[in-house]
Amino acid sequence: MKTRRLGKTNLQVSEIGFGGEWLERHPEEESIELIRYASSKGINILDCWMPDPKSRTIIGEGIKDNREQWFIQGHLGSTWKDGQYYRTRDLNYVKPAFEDLLTRLQTDYIDLGMIHYVDAEEEWEQIQTSDYLNYVMELKRKNIIRHIGISSHNPRVAVKAAGSGYIEMILFSVNPAFDMLPASENLDELFVEEFPGDLKGTDPDRALLYKTCEENDIGITVMKGFAGGRLFDEKQSPFGVRLTPVQCIHYALTRPAVSSILCGYDTKEQIDTAVSYETAEEAKKDYASVLATASLHPYKGQCTYCGHCKPCPTAIDIAMVNKFYDLATMQEKIPESIQSHYELLEHHASECVGCKGCESRCPFEVKIADRMVKAAELFGI
Numbered sequence: 155m156k157t158r159r160l161g162k163t164n165l166q167v168s169e170i171g172f173g174g175e176w177l178e179r180h181p182e183e184e185s186i187e188l189i190r191y192a193s194s195k196g197i198n199i200l201d202c203w204m205p206d207p208k209s210r211t212i213i214g215e216g217i218k219d220n221r222e223q224w225f226i227q228g229h230l231g232s233t234w235k236d237g238q239y240y241r242t243r244d245l246n247y248v249k250p251a252f253e254d255l256l257t258r259l260q261t262d263y264i265d266l267g268m269i270h271y272v273d274a275e276e277e278w279e280q281i282q283t284s285d286y287l288n289y290v291m292e293l294k295r296k297n298i299i300r301h302i303g304i305s306s307h308n309p310r311v312a313v314k315a316a317g318s319g320y321i322e323m324i325l326f327s328v329n330p331a332f333d334m335l336p337a338s339e340n341l342d343e344l345f346v347e348e349f350p351g352d353l354k355g356t357d358p359d360r361a362l363l364y365k366t367c368e369e370n371d372i373g374i375t376v377m378k379g380f381a382g383g384r385l386f387d388e389k390q391s392p393f394g395v396r397l398t399p400v401q402c403i404h405y406a407l408t409r410p411a412v413s414s415i416l417c418g419y420d421t422k423e424q425i426d427t428a429v430s431y432e433t434a435e436e437a438k439k440d441y442a443s444v445l446a447t448a449s450l451h452p453y454k455g456q457c458t459y460c461g462h463c464k465p466c467p468t469a470i471d472i473a474m475v476n477k478f479y480d481l482a483t484m485q486e487k488i489p490e491s492i493q494s495h496y497e498l499l500e501h502h503a504s505e506c507v508g509c510k511g512c513e514s515r516c517p518f519e520v521k522i523a524d525r526m527v528k529a530a531e532l533f534g535i
Contacts, residue, residue, distance in 0.1 A: 167225055180420070185212045215260075227265070230286075275311055303324060328412065348392075364481070365484045374409070510522070
């Protein structure tokens with residue numbers, strides 16, 4: 155299993171992670187074994203947003219024999235009230251729920267303490283001067299939570315978090331369908347039956363989020379990478395075509411700043427499917443050809459960093475050059491971090507010979523040679 159650095163946390167997390175929300179569906183022993191099986195496959199990051207006792211107990215039993223090998227995303231503000239999930243910032247609920255999390259997970263620390271589910275900009279602002287945030291900071295000072303993260307579905311909130319100075323990573327919903335949608339404070343709008351007909355390519359707010367995270371060294375872990383399974387069904391997919399789990403995983407892992415995609419599992423076979431990404435041939439990962447020829451909302455003309463342009467006769471990593479170019483052109487002055495990342499590439503856009511072999515392979519009909527000229531001018535090399 156390959157690992158990636160999770161931004162400024164410096165944690166090396168597995169590319170394929172474990173989203174724990176389905177664990178309570180099954181008998182405890184089956185779900186405990188599922189966690190242990192995932193660990194045996196190299197998965198080392200697990201999200202526990204769930205407040206229910208059964209899910210938390212299962213996770214505790216599943217990780218207790220190798221707790222130090224796991225990175226746990228534990229959420230503050232996801233509580234259990236009258237037998238139901240209750241999202242709140244009220245410390246009368248938040249503190250007992252977090253203490254319960256530690257107890258049931260059989261641990262005295264949480265690697266990634268998550269400010270749970272903030273989609274409203276007003277709520278984000280309120281949190282900044284709240285007793286709730288003071289509590290989170292206190293836990294960080296005591297090293298009970300090692301790093302502070304946030305979960306959100308709204309790119310505008312996530313951008314504010316990425317620029318806050320104290321948020322170190324973000325759990326965010328990423329897939330090619332959601333990436334087209336405009337920012338919203340209503341999660342249900344991500345799951346509308348029919349997308350507006352004029353949607354095409356990555357929405358500017360989401361592009362800004364990727365840029366801001368890359369620039370500020372904020373790692374992203376991915377939730378809802380399959381859009382709730384909708385992308386596996388051509389009748390439900392907004393593109394009118396189906397994608398495979400491996401294709402969805404590859405899309406998520408080729409977004410800027412993304413470190414890991416957290417998938418939900420019911421069976422060991424589903425874990426095997428996700429982990430098969432690590433050894434899959436490029437043709438199996440190829441989401442680009444599918445999206446480029448989709449009957450609805452095709453990504454024509456926009457680089458998605460898929461890598462179809464390879465090989466380059468001068469060994470330019472075209473996808474990475476395009477990624478840094480897109481990130482740099484989103485503001486008036488090139489961020490120093492982006493300039494530095496570009497300069498560290500082994501080969502640069504100025505080495506392009508203009509053969510356009512890459513363009514013949516690009517499923518999105520991107521004018522790559524022209525972009526190489528522009529990138530060389532922009533970065534000065």
